[in-house]
Amino acid sequence: MSLKQIASMTGASVSTVSRVLNQTSSSCAKKELQDKIWAAAREIGYQPNKAARALKKGVSDTKKLPRIAILMARVTAEEDPFFSELFRSLEMELLLQGGLIEDMIHAEELGKKKLSEADGVIIMGRCSHTLLEQLLLQNRNIVGIWRNSMDFDIDEVICDGRKAAELAIRHLLSLGHKKIAYIGDCSYESRYVGYCNVLFQNKIPLDYSLIKQTNQTKEETDAVFQELLLARQSKKTDFSAIFCANDHTAVRVLKLLEQQRAKIRRSISVISIDDIADAQNTKPYLTTVHIPHREMAHMAVMLLLDRIAKGHTSSVRIEFPCRLVYRDSCYPYSAPV
Amino acid sequence: MSLKQIASMTGASVSTVSRVLNQTSSSCAKKELQDKIWAAAREIGYQPNKAARALKKGVSDTKKLPRIAILMARVTAEEDPFFSELFRSLEMELLLQGGLIEDMIHAEELGKKKLSEADGVIIMGRCSHTLLEQLLLQNRNIVGIWRNSMDFDIDEVICDGRKAAELAIRHLLSLGHKKIAYIGDCSYESRYVGYCNVLFQNKIPLDYSLIKQTNQTKEETDAVFQELLLARQSKKTDFSAIFCANDHTAVRVLKLLEQQRAKIRRSISVISIDDIADAQNTKPYLTTVHIPHREMAHMAVMLLLDRIAKGHTSSVRIEFPCRLVYRDSCYPYSAPV
DNA sequence: ACATAATGCGCAAACGTTTGCATAAAACAG
DNA sequence: CTGTTTTATGCAAACGTTTGCGCATTATGT
Numbered sequence: 001m002s003l004k005q006i007a008s009m010t011g012a013s014v015s016t017v018s019r020v021l022n023q024t025s026s027s028c029a030k031k032e033l034q035d036k037i038w039a040a041a042r043e044i045g046y047q048p049n050k051a052a053r054a055l056k057k058g059v060s061d062t063k064k065l066p067r068i069a070i071l072m073a074r075v076t077a078e079e080d081p082f083f084s085e086l087f088r089s090l091e092m093e094l095l096l097q098g099g100l101i102e103d104m105i106h107a108e109e110l111g112k113k114k115l116s117e118a119d120g121v122i123i124m125g126r127c128s129h130t131l132l133e134q135l136l137l138q139n140r141n142i143v144g145i146w147r148n149s150m151d152f153d154i155d156e157v158i159c160d161g162r163k164a165a166e167l168a169i170r171h172l173l174s175l176g177h178k179k180i181a182y183i184g185d186c187s188y189e190s191r192y193v194g195y196c197n198v199l200f201q202n203k204i205p206l207d208y209s210l211i212k213q214t215n216q217t218k219e220e221t222d223a224v225f226q227e228l229l230l231a232r233q234s235k236k237t238d239f240s241a242i243f244c245a246n247d248h249t250a251v252r253v254l255k256l257l258e259q260q261r262a263k264i265r266r267s268i269s270v271i272s273i274d275d276i277a278d279a280q281n282t283k284p285y286l287t288t289v290h291i292p293h294r295e296m297a298h299m300a301v302m303l304l305l306d307r308i309a310k311g312h313t314s315s316v317r318i319e320f321p322c323r324l325v326y327r328d329s330c331y332p333y334s335a336p337v
Numbered sequence: 338m339s340l341k342q343i344a345s346m347t348g349a350s351v352s353t354v355s356r357v358l359n360q361t362s363s364s365c366a367k368k369e370l371q372d373k374i375w376a377a378a379r380e381i382g383y384q385p386n387k388a389a390r391a392l393k394k395g396v397s398d399t400k401k402l403p404r405i406a407i408l409m410a411r412v413t414a415e416e417d418p419f420f421s422e423l424f425r426s427l428e429m430e431l432l433l434q435g436g437l438i439e440d441m442i443h444a445e446e447l448g449k450k451k452l453s454e455a456d457g458v459i460i461m462g463r464c465s466h467t468l469l470e471q472l473l474l475q476n477r478n479i480v481g482i483w484r485n486s487m488d489f490d491i492d493e494v495i496c497d498g499r500k501a502a503e504l505a506i507r508h509l510l511s512l513g514h515k516k517i518a519y520i521g522d523c524s525y526e527s528r529y530v531g532y533c534n535v536l537f538q539n540k541i542p543l544d545y546s547l548i549k550q551t552n553q554t555k556e557e558t559d560a561v562f563q564e565l566l567l568a569r570q571s572k573k574t575d576f577s578a579i580f581c582a583n584d585h586t587a588v589r590v591l592k593l594l595e596q597q598r599a600k601i602r603r604s605i606s607v608i609s610i611d612d613i614a615d616a617q618n619t620k621p622y623l624t625t626v627h628i629p630h631r632e633m634a635h636m637a638v639m640l641l642l643d644r645i646a647k648g649h650t651s652s653v654r655i656e657f658p659c660r661l662v663y664r665d666s667c668y669p670y671s672a673p674v
Numbered sequence: 675a676c677a678t679a680a681t682g683c684g685c686a687a688a689c690g691t692t693t694g695c696a697t698a699a700a701a702c703a704g
Numbered sequence: 705c706t707g708t709t710t711t712a713t714g715c716a717a718a719c720g721t722t723t724g725c726g727c728a729t730t731a732t733g734t
Contacts, residue, residue, distance in 0.1 A: 022722085052388075352715080353713060392689090
């Protein structure tokens with residue numbers, strides 16, 4: 001399938017065919033011949049050879065890669081493994097889809113100059129409204145990922161924390177648990193809301209002695225865990241399951257449970273949200289809610305590159321579903337002996 | 338930057354350079370010459386011209402276009418102009434992004450054979466659950482557009498009808514209207530829900546004599562309009578605004594209002610949803626809620642082609658916001674004389 | 675009817691590669 | 705030293721386009 005073929009079909013020369021099909025100028029062939037050429041083109045379903053065309057036109061083969069800045073909170077893998085897994089996914093997708101990481105900026109140290117040089121910005125996690133407003137003035141191509149907020153007019157790729165929590169809690173309920181403790185960072189409001197929601201729907205009153213807020217340091221998790229244990233031993237509150245707001249905490253909790261097995265004398269179910277890699281290094285393996293961060297990153301990058309290429313019109317909200325991963329840390333409820 | 342340049346730098350011929358750099362066979366040049374060529378290549382930072390290479394290698398430039406089937410209800414532009422505008426947008430985006438419309442199938446006459454040949458399917462509007470289940474067995478690459486349902490596990494591009502309606506009704510409320518009539522097709526549940534919601538939130542009881550269901554034929558719209566007018570003249574219900582579930586109905590209603598201006602003796606606000614092209618051909622121009630069907634189509638096609646290319650993993654839900662378009666058919670409320 | 679301008683069309687070169695074939699040089703076997 | 709294989713290299717054609725140039729044909733103005 002080529003110009004040559006059309007040429008031989010119509011008796012015209014290759015150059016004429018080229019000129020007609022490209023409509024280089026209206027005066028390059030008689031109407032009659034033009035029709036014949038178009039007919040032939042349609043007949044064989046002509047599609048111009050892009051390579052040849054690009055070659056001839058000398059189109060710069062190296063279309064410059066869009067430069068992406070990533071704006072993120074300063075979070076180490078130690079503090080939040082999920083966050084850094086998400087970041088890796090973003091990196092990978094950028095590489096795969098041909099984006100160039102222009103810069104990685106921590107929200108606090110935003111030197112604005114850099115951002116305006118980037119073609120697009122990915123915001124990971126929370127950032128202040130004032131910052132976002134500033135950003136919007138400089139650059140319309142912004143996609144937010146992993147920020148459960150919907151206030152502003154930027155593209156968002158999200159996974160609903162509330163729904164994830166509901167999935168987890170419903171699972172515990174279906175196993176017969178009623179007294180479910182909560183250990184969570186205060187930055188996971190939506191997951192906490194999900195926890196409360198499901199309990200409320202099932203007419204289980206909140207027991208505030210079972211609800212522990214913590215930042216995610218190991219020390220504080222340990223302390224909070226001890227509080228729970230003490231409360232339990234004083235027979236005031238006897239929970240049979242723990243819902244952790246994220247895997248990072250849950251992994252620590254599993255370790256503590258293992259260490260204190262003797263004291264506890266009853267298996268306690270643990271469930272959480274994220275499905276980080278470490279969730280499969282625990283004993284027992286952690287049952288958790290998977291957040292599809294690979295797919296989310298894929299979508300975020302695709303969306304951003306599309307915005308950069310085609311221009312931004314209407315902002316969009318892309319929601320991914322999460323899914324329960326059944327592993328070994330949840331047991332059917334059994335009454336205490 | 339080309340082989341030729343390297344050739345002239347090293348004194349070798351273009352063919353030799355090509356062979357060396359491609360390592361076609363280990364025995365194609367003396368060690369010394371090879372080194373010289375590599376050195377030169379490094380010096381100018383040689384990057385092979387992909388176009389030329391593809392051309393020569395005859396790599397099928399015509400990576401076959403994915404074949405898309407569109408599954409849609411049988412709706413004519415006469416019956417629902419928005420639906421056909423959306424369809425046009427889809428057609429355009431498919432063309433633009435390099436999809437091939439394999440077939441257009443009306444849901445009722447689904448000959449299954451065709452669908453399995455397509456690489457992907459776009460479902461426009463509602464379709465039965467059993468049909469969807471069948472479809473999922475044949476083809477995972479399905480994206481739904483314009484179907485306000487979320488039951489199944491397929492990609493969805495949506496615009497929330499409830500929110501659109503809420504936008505419209507809130508606008509009327511902000512203009513001071515309290516008695517707002519509803520004329521709508523029964524297939525627009527979510528818009529009806531939005532209407533009820535806002536009234537409820539504002540403690541305005543529903544007046545069922547103001548709520549008229551209709552299919553969208555001109556005749557029935559006319560009949561329903563007459564009913565409303567009669568009820569009004571009997572002084573039982575005095576509405577000052579009409580919310581139509583879609584522009585198609587609203588356009589007709591505006592015409593009827595214009596015709597009967599003498600009888601009505603008071604301007605009645607009209608608002609609806611869709612923002613079809615005809616909404617700007619009315620007198621007065623119709624105030625309505627814009628549904629970004631172009632952007633939705635763009636996204637749907639992009640998503641589908643991506644699924645086809647990369648495989649489908651987690652289904653996703655993409656929600657576009659709608660936006661109120663202020664035109665001339667809504668007036669501030671003024672008490673009747 | 676003639677000069678001039680406009681149009682219609684083909685030839686051939688070019689874009690940067692790759693590769694079959696030819697040739698020259700080297701290596702080897704006798 | 706001759707004949708034969710192997711190795712090293714260049715020539716030129718091809719891939720499918722686009723486009724400048726030139727020639728032939730037709731239309732236009734006087």
